[in-house]
Amino acid sequence: MVRHMFGYFLLLWSLGHELYSTGKIDNGTKEQSWRNQNLDSVPLDLDVRLRRLDLSNNFIRRLHNLDLPYLEQLDLSSNQLELISEGASIKNLALLEKLDLSKNALNNNFDRNSKGLQSTGGLKSLDLSLNNLGDEAVKLYLRNKSSLEQLKLSGNSLTRLTRDLFKESEGLRSIIIDDNLISAIDRGTFEPLGKLGKLNLAKNNLAHICDFKLQHVKDLNLSRNSIEFFVTAEDNRIYSLEILDLSHNKLLYFPIVPKFNQLKYLYLHHNTVGALTSEASMVSEVNSLYNEVVRKGDVRIRKNNLHSTWRLMPLIYIDLSYNHFASFPLETLSLLRSLEELDFSFNCVQNLTWNVRRDGASEYDRQLYFPSLKYLNMQSNGLVFVSPLFLKALTQVEMINLQDNAVQPCAPEGRVYGSLSARQPKFNSSCVAFGKLKTLKHLSLEDNNIKSLQANAFQGSSLVSLNLARNSHMVMQVDSLEDIKETLQSLTISELNATNSELVLPCMPRLMHLNISNNNLNVLPQSLNCSPLRELNIRNNAFESLNYSLIETLSKHLGVINFSGNYFTCCDSNWLSALNNSRIKMPDITHTKCFTGDSGISIEEYLKSSSLYCSLHVNGIHYGQIFTVILFVAVLIIVFIMFTRKMCCLKKSFIV
Template sequence: MVRHMLVNLLLLWSLGHDLYTTGFGDDGLKGQSWSNQNLYSIPLDLDVRLQKLDLSNNFIRQLHTIDLLYLEQLDLSSNQLELISKGAFENLALLEELNLSVNALNNNLERNSKSLQSLGRLKSLDISMNSLGDEAVKLYLLNKSSLEKLKMTGNYLTTLTHKLFKESQDLRSITIDDNLISTIDGGTFEPLRKLESLSLAKNNLGHICDFKLPQVKCLNLSRNSIQFFVSAADNQVYNLEILDLSHNKLLYFPIVPKFNQLKYLYLHHNMVGTLTLEASMVSEVNSLYNDIVRKGNVRITKNYLHSNWRLMPLIYIDLSYNHFTSFPLETLSLLLNLEELNFSFNCVQNLTWNVRHDSESGHYRQLYFPSLKYLNMQSNGLASVSPLFLQALTQVETINLQDNSVKPCAPVSQMQSSISPQLNLNSSCVAFGKLRTLKYLNLEDNGIKILHANTFQKTSLISLNLARNVHMVMQVGALEGVQETLQSLMMGEVNMNSSDLLLPCLPALTHLNISNNYLTVLPSNLTCSPLRELSIKNNSFLSLNQSLIKALSTHLHAMYISGNDFNCCDAQWLKILNESRIKLPDISQSTCFTGNTRIQFDEFLTNSSLYCSTHKKGIHSGQIIIVVLFVVILITVLIMFARKLCCTNKSLVV
C-alpha cells in the first residue's frame, strides 16, 4: 500500500517537473525560454510539443534544422546569427511569428533569404538592426504572402519602391524606423489595402506632397526633416486617427484629408509659427497648396487649411516647442471637439484677441473653444491674457501657466469695473473668476507679488500651485470662495514666514506642500483639513505642536520633514507619527540636535531615551555638584569667620 502511494507521488512529481520546465499551461499553450543562457547552438532534445521558444540574447551564429512541428513563435533576437542552413525552417509549418532582430543577416544574403522562403504561413517578421540595405530587404521579403506585421528598424534602407511589398499584400503594420529613407515612390503603400499602422520615424524624409493612404489609421513620421505635409485633394473618407509629425521642420500646419477621423495630432518640436501672424501662415499654406495640387493654370482660391480643419474630429493636439509669437485663435477655434491643447514652450508673451472684425457690426467676433478642458501654456513668457480669450474657454478644467509672468487680477470691486470690454481687450492681469469650470490651476514661478482677497472666487478649484512665487504676499481671504473645494495646495519656495501663511479652514484639503520657506509654526487651522500628505521640508521648525500632529495623524498617510532644525528632546510629535505608522519617506535625510550633537532622526527613534535621558541626567548631576560645593564653601567660610571672631573676643577679655 505504502509502496503504491510512493510510486504515485513520484509520478506526480515527475509530471509536475515536466510541466514546470517546459512551461505547459492549463490552456494548452506551451513555451520555453532559454534567453541569456550563453548558448552557441540550439539545445538538443527540446520537447516536440513546444509552441513558443525564446532563444534571445545568446551567441548563436549558425542555425540548422529545427524539428519542432508545433512551433508557432520563435525568438532568435540579439544573437550573432549570420548563417541559416537551407532546411532550417522546413519543419516549422505552423510558425507565425519570427524575431531575427539584432543579428548579422547582412552576411550570406542569398542563402539566408532562401531559407526564409519556406515560411509560407509567417504572419510577423522582425529583421531590425541587421545592417540590411534596399536589395537585401527585398530578398528577405520574397514569398511572404501571409505577412501581417513587419518590423525593419535600424537598417540602411534609403528608397522604398512599389516592388518592396508586392508579395505581402496582407500587411497591417509596418515599422521602418531609424533608417536612411529619403525617397518613397508612388504606389509603395497604396496597394496595401489592409495597412493600418505605418511608422517611418527617424529617417530623411523632406516633405509629404500628396498623402493618399485612406486605409491607414496610425501614421508616425516623427524625427525626419519634413517641411510640409499636404494631402490629396479628393472627397474620399480617410481612416487616419493618429498623425505624428513631431521633431521635424514644419513651417505650417499640415493640410489633412478633407474627410478624416483624426483625433490625435502631434506637431511638437517644429518651426510652426515662424511667420508670426496667423493670417500670413494661412496665406502661405494656401499658396503652397496651389503650387502642389493645381492643374494647368487653374488657381485654387479656397482656404483649404481652415475648411479641412473645420471637419476634423480632433480631441488632442500638441504644439509645444514651436516658434509661435501669437496664439492662432481662428485656426484652433475651428476644432470644435478639441479637449486637450499643449501650447507650452513657445514665445507668446501677450495673448491678444487678434480676430477679424465682424463684417456687419464692425465689432470683434467672439470665438469659442466649446470642448477644451486642458490647456498647457507653460514657459511662454506670457504676461497678459485677453478677457475675451478667457470668455472663450467655456469648459476648461485645467490650465498650466507655470514659468510665465501672469498676475491674478484683483476682484472686480477693487478694479475699475466700469471700463468697457471693448477698451480692455488685452488686460495686464488674469481674472480667474471668469473661469467657473476651472479645477486645476498651476501658477508656479510667475513672479506674483500679491494674492488679492477673493482672487479665485466663482471658480471650482480643486488644485492650486503657487510655488516659487518669491516674496508673494497673501491677503486675508485670498482663498475665499474655494475653501470647500480645494484639495491640493502647493506653496513651496515662496520665502514666507509663519505670520505670512494665512490659511482659512479648508475642509477638503488633502495635500499641502509648504516646503522651502521660513516657517516655525504650523497653522492651527490645519485641524480643519483631512490631510493625507504634508510637506514641511526645508523650513525653520524646532518642534511641532503635539496636539495638532495628533489631530492630523487621523487622516495623514505621508509627511516630509527633512531640512529643519528639530530639537531631539522636544520630539514627542515624532513619536506620535511613528506610533500612528505615518510614512516619513525622507526620515533618513532628517536630523535633530541635542546640545551640540546632531543625530539622524531614524537613529534617534531607535535610542531616544539614551540621548535625552542621559542629557537630562548629566545636567541634573552637575547642578547638584555645584550646589553641594557652594554649600561646603559657604559653611567653611562661616566656620573660619566664627573662629576668628571667637579668638578676637578672648584677646579682648585678657
C-alpha cells in the same frame, strides 16, 4: 485483480506513446527558454511538442535543422546569426507564425539566407530590426511572405521604398521601418496594402509629404524626419487616420490632412510652426503651397484649404509645444470644435491678444469659442497679458498650466488698490481675473514672479488644486484664499520665502494635499486642524518641533509626510513618537536629522534608542537646567543668610 491493473497501465502507456509519437500536446501550450545561456548553437533534442522557443541573447552564428512541427513562435534575437542553411533549417516549421531575428548579422549572406526563409510562408509576424539590411536585402527577405501581418525593420539601412517591396505581402496590418535612411517613397508603395492600419516611418530622412493617399492607415508616425510640409489633395474619400505624429520635424505650417478623416490625436511639437509673423500670414502661405503642390500653381481657385479641412477634424488632442509661435492662432484652433486638450507650452506668446478678424463692417470683435477645451497648457511662454475675450472663449476649461510666465492675478472687480498697504502694486489692466473661469478646477501659477495675491483673488471660482510655488516675492493678503477654501483639495505654496506671519491659511475642510516646503516656517498653521490632509510636505523650513496635538489630529487622515531639512530637537519628540507609532509613511526619514546640542543624528537612529540620546532629560527638562536652577537658589539662600547676619550685627551695635 493484478491482471486487471496490469491491463490498465498497459492501456495508459499505449495512449501516452501514441500522443508522444504523433507530437500532440495534451497539457496546453508548451514553451522553453534558453535565453542568456551563452549558447553557440541550437540545443539538440528539443521537445518536439514545443509551441514557443526563446533562444535570444546568445552567440548562435548558424542555424541548422529545426524539426519542430508544432512551433508557433521562435525568438532568435540578439545573437550573431549570419547564416540560415538553405532548405534545412526552417522547412520543418510548418506552423511558425512569429519569428524574431532582430539584432543579428543577416546583412551577411542575405541572398542565401532569404532562400532559407522562403519556406516560412505562414509567417504572420517578422522582426528583422538591427541587421544593417539594405534595400535589396530586405526585398529578398520578404519573398513568399503572403501571410505576413506585422513587419518590423527598425534600425536598418533602407534608403528608398519601392512599389515591389511589399507586393507579396498585401495582408500587412502593421509596418515599422523607423530609424533607417529613407529619403524617398515611390508612389504606390503602400497604397495596395488595404489592411494596413499602422505605419511607423520615424527617424528617417523624409523631406515632405505631398499627397497622402493611405485610406486605411489609422496610426501614422512620421516623427524625427526633416519634413517641411504635409499636404493632402482634397477628395471625397473617407480616411481612417486617427493618430498623426509629425513631431521633431521642420514644419513651418499646420498640415493639410485629408478632408474626411477620423483624426483625434495630432502631435506637432518640436517644429518651427508659427515662425511667420502672424496667423494670417501662415494660413495664406500654406494655402499658396497647396495651390502649388496640388493644383500645380493654378490660382484661379481661391479657397482656404487649411481651414476647410480643419473644420471637419474630430480632433481631441493637439500638441504644439516647442514651436516658434509669437501669437496664439485663435481662428485656426477655434475650428476644432471637439478639441479637449491643447499643449501650447514652450512657445513665445507674451501677449494673448484677441487678434480676430471682424465680421463685415462691424466695429465689434467676433467672439469665438473653444466649446470642448478642458486642458490648456501655456507653460514657459513669457505670458504677461491674457485678453478677457480669450477667457470668455474657454467655456469648459478645467485645467490651466501657466507655470513659468509673468501672469499677475487680479483683485476682484471694484476693489481699490489704493486702500491697501504701500507694498501693493498699482492696478495693472494686464492682470488676469481667474474668477471669470467658472469651470476652472486646476490652476498652476508656479514661477510667475507674482508680486501680490490679493484678498478674494479667486472670487467666483471653485478651484480644486492651486500651485503658487516659486513666487519668492509674493505677498499673500489675508483672505486671498477665502473664496476657494471650501473647494480646495491640493495647495502648493513652496519656495515663497514665507514666514509664519506672512502665511495665513483659512480653514480648508477638503484640503488633502499641502506642500509648504522650502520656506522659513517654524510653526504649522493651526487652521490645518480642520483639514483631512493625506499628504503633507514641510521639507526645508525652520521647524524645531511640531505641535503634538495638531499631529495627533492630522494622523487620523495623514498618509505621507516629508519633513527633512529642518532643525528638529531630538528630545522634544512627543510629536515624533506619535508619527512613528502611526501608519503614516515618512519617505525621507533616512535623510532627516534631529539635534542634541550642536550634534545632529538621523531621526531613524534616534528612534531606535531615544533614551540613550536623551538620558540627560527628565520629562523634557535638561539636568543642566535643573543644576542651574539649584545653583541660583543656593546663591539666593547664601545672600539671604549673609544679609540676615549683617542686620543682626547692626541691631546689636545699636543696642549697645
